[in-house]
Amino acid sequence: MEHYQVGIIGAGPIGLEMAVALQRASVRTVQIEAGAIGSTMGWWAPGTKYFSSPERIAIAGVPLVVEHEDKATREDYLRYLRQVVMQFGLDVRTYERVVGATRDDDGFVLRTEKSAHGVGGVEEQQRAARMHADVDGRDGVGPRSVPPRGMEYRVEKIVLAIGNMHTPRLVGVPGEELPHVSHYLGEPHRYFGQRVVIVGGRNSAIEAAIRLYRVGAKVTLCQRRLELERDRIKYWLLPEVEWLIKKGQIGLHAGVGVREITERGVVIEPLAGGATGAAGGPRAKARSSERVEIGADAVLLLTGYDQNPELFEMLGVELHSEEHRPRFARETMETNVPGVFVAGTATGGSQQRSKIFIENSHEHVERIARAIAGRDVEVRERAVFEGNEES
Ligand SMILES: Cc1cc2nc3c(=O)[nH]c(=O)nc-3n(C[C@H](O)[C@H](O)[C@H](O)COP(=O)(O)OP(=O)(O)OC[C@H]3O[C@@H](n4cnc5c(N)ncnc54)[C@H](O)[C@@H]3O)c2cc1C
Structure with a gap:
């Protein structure tokens, strides 16, 4: 020895x-x-x-x-x-x-x-x-x-x-183990042309949303908080993501919880004070207090x-x-x-x-x-x- x-x-x-x-x-x-x-x-x-x-x-x-x-x-x-x-x-x-x-x-x-x-x-x-x-x-x-x-x-x-x-850190919902679900961003190119739902509101989720938008993915962010956590997001990412949401290039469902992931999408539900319905993005919808399913080809759970x-x-x-x-x-x-x-x-x-x-x-x-x-x-x-x- x-x-x-x-x-x-x-x-x-x-x-x-x-x-x-x-x-x-x-x-x-x-x-x-x-x-x-x-x-x-x-x-x-x-x-x-x-x-x-x-x-x-x-x-x-x-x-x-x-x-x-x-x-x-x-x-x-x-x-x-x-x-x-x-x-x-x-x-x-x-x-x-x-x-x-x-x-x-x-x-x-x-x-x-x-x-x-x-x-x-x-x-x-x-x-x-x-x-x-x-x-x-x-x-x-x-x-x-x-x-x-x-x-x-x-x-x-x-x-x-x-x-x-x-x-x-697992979200703990049915479907988390499906093959199109990952907790790691990995190679952005693979998401070209895909509808990607990103769950999380911190730097890794925001950074992934911007990068995937730039490789030609249709990106929707889902987060539990009602607002972006502005003081916790890297200062060079914040204006970019805010602009992309405002211009409808990235969708944001804020104040929602994920309930299930299916082969076709992600089921979300409003939390207290929240509402489903993207604040921007190509698939913006009227805000609602109902449980809805957002269509997704890939799901990234970037929750730490x-x-x-x-x-x-x-x-x-x-x-x-x-x-x-x-x-x-x-x-x-x-x-x-x-x-x-x-x-x-x-x-x-x-x-x-x-x-x-x-x-x-x-x-x-x-x-x-x-x-x-x-x-x-x-x-x-x-x-x-x-x-x-x-x-
Ligand atoms: C996207 C991202 C950006 C970041 N940016 C910054 C930044 O700008 N500035 C900054 O200061 N920090 C940053 N961090 C945080 C920090 O840089 C990293 O977490 C860094 O890797 C921490 O260094 P470490 O040496 O403490 O641990 P690690 O780099 O995680 O090293 C631990 C090593 O231990 C090994 N290990 C664990 N268990 C065992 C075992 N049982 N047997 C043998 N080997 C084992 C692992 O394989 C690993 O290689 C960032 C983190 C992330 C995720």
């Missing part, structure tokens, strides 16, 4: 920044990732842009230089993460998923299995469905298949940088994502609050289990409203590195032009 001082689970941006900090502190570390590095960005739609400026999502002091001084796209950022891994020669054990974690007097043993993808995205959802079918013996192949061969690692400490967008709590539970990390956030000490990021630390969006549990991002997680890395190394460790080296105030 390989032996390390620290095992980092997850190789998203914050896990990678953690690995560089521990390398700088000469701490012997193993990093284990269920998919490719940055696998969470791997399932975003092509060309998705970060809202943060590049310098705020740059990690380990390595400048993130983007064409035309713009915001980084998913592709820019994945290229950048590969570059960071190569620059520091990080040894990331990719396509290995941590499936077991036990504690004894010498620390922890992490047990892994070979894995085909990261924890999140469509493939993770399909995996969950397969596991469920296996357990119930409904997959037609009998008892659970033999688990794939894995590895065991002995580590003295663990950093959980596992993220928090592992499974879609939940964290998989299994690793926390296995290790005995307490989860608290409505969002099931792990309990940890702010100064060190160490959880209630001595030797287990948590970093990045993993600290937020299943955030109802995202408050933890890459840009405010760098400090987690600084605190953990200090706690483990026993001294300050340079995490984000000085910016290239810092100190220019003298000129």
